[in-house]
Amino acid sequence: MKKRNIKNRNTPENQTTRRILLTACGTALMLALTVLLPQTTCADKVTPSDVPDIIQVPPGNRLFREGHAIGTQNYICLSTGWASPAYGPQATLFNDDNDQIITHFLSPNPDESDTPRPAWQDSRDTSTVWGNPIPDATYTPDATAIPWLLLEVVGAAEGPTGGDGMTGITYIQRVNTTGGLKPTGSCTEGDKALVPYSADYFFYKADSDN
Numbered sequence: 395m396k397k398r399n400i401k402n403r404n405t406p407e408n409q410t411t412r413r414i415l416l417t418a419c420g421t422a423l424m425l426a427l428t429v430l431l432p433q434t435t436c437a438d439k440v441t442p443s444d445v446p447d448i449i450q451v452p453p454g455n456r457l458f459r460e461g462h463a464i465g466t467q468n469y470i471c472l473s474t475g476w477a478s479p480a481y482g483p484q485a486t487l488f489n490d491d492n493d494q495i496i497t498h499f500l501s502p503n504p505d506e507s508d509t510p511r512p513a514w515q516d517s518r519d520t521s522t523v524w525g526n527p528i529p530d531a532t533y534t535p536d537a538t539a540i541p542w543l544l545l546e547v548v549g550a551a552e553g554p555t556g557g558d559g560m561t562g563i564t565y566i567q568r569v570n571t572t573g574g575l576k577p578t579g580s581c582t583e584g585d586k587a588l589v590p591y592s593a594d595y596f597f598y599k600a601d602s603d604n
Contacts, residue, residue: 449531449544451565451598458563459597461487461496466588467540467574468500471581478576480540483512484588487595496560498595505549512545514566514595519557524549525566540574540591543567562603567596 465485469476482500489495497515502508503524511524525545534541545566552558574591581587 445542445567445569446533449533449542449567449569451544451567454601455564455598456601457596458599461489461595461597463487463498463591463593463595465498465591467576467591469576469587469589471583471585471587473583476576476578476581476587480574480576480589481586482510483591485591485593487514496595503549504551511548514560514597516553516557516559519555519559520553521557521560522551522553523547523560523563523566536571538573538575539571540593542569542571560597562599563597564600565598567598568593569596570594 463485465483467480468482468484469478470481471477483498484500485498486494487496487498494517496517499513499515500510501513501515501522501524503511503513505524511526513522513524515522524547526548528544528546531544532541545568547563547565550561550563552561571593572591574589574593577587577589
């Protein structure tokens with residue numbers, strides 16, 4: 395009777411295949427964990443913008459998040475001419491990977507009896523903060539662009555499912571601006587102008603907020 399030729403399961407070929415599979419599984423696990431990590435895990439890597447003292451964030455706050463905005467500053471013509479400042483922004487903020495992270499727009503702030511304020515809404519969980527420019531905390535390094543600003547957060551709301559990606563923010567800096575200036579010349583009451591602009595926004599939290 396002929397003996398059946400049974401291959402050894404521990405041959406070099408099988409060991410190599412096993413190592414490849416283990417490596418592939420490990421890589422897939424690492425990628426999955428990276429995707430699942432919240433965006434705020436990279437907050438410690440954010441570098442504060444170099445800004446003049448007039449728009450510096452007060453001590454006791456740390457940089458938490460940043461985004462590059464592309465959109466428009468929106469103006470409306472009143473009986474006295476183009477409204478100043480802008481009637482409201484409409485912009486999208488992106489991270490360094492060009493992923494959309496925040497939407498920026500004018501919105502009623504529930505913490506101030508629905509007073510219209512600039513709002514920033516997290517693109518993932520729709521948590522929102524509202525900011526108000528601090529008087530005289532402006533800097534205009536470029537006469538062809540809207541000024542740099544320091545805004546204080548005056549309202550915040552979690553998303554409908556409890557998302558809190560934006561809550562806890564205390565101050566917002568608008569820096570590195572281009573465009574967005576109010577139109578010049580005459581206009582008819584009720585006219586609107588959407589003026590393209592870009593800017594970098596830096597979001598801060600209190601040091602005690604973990």
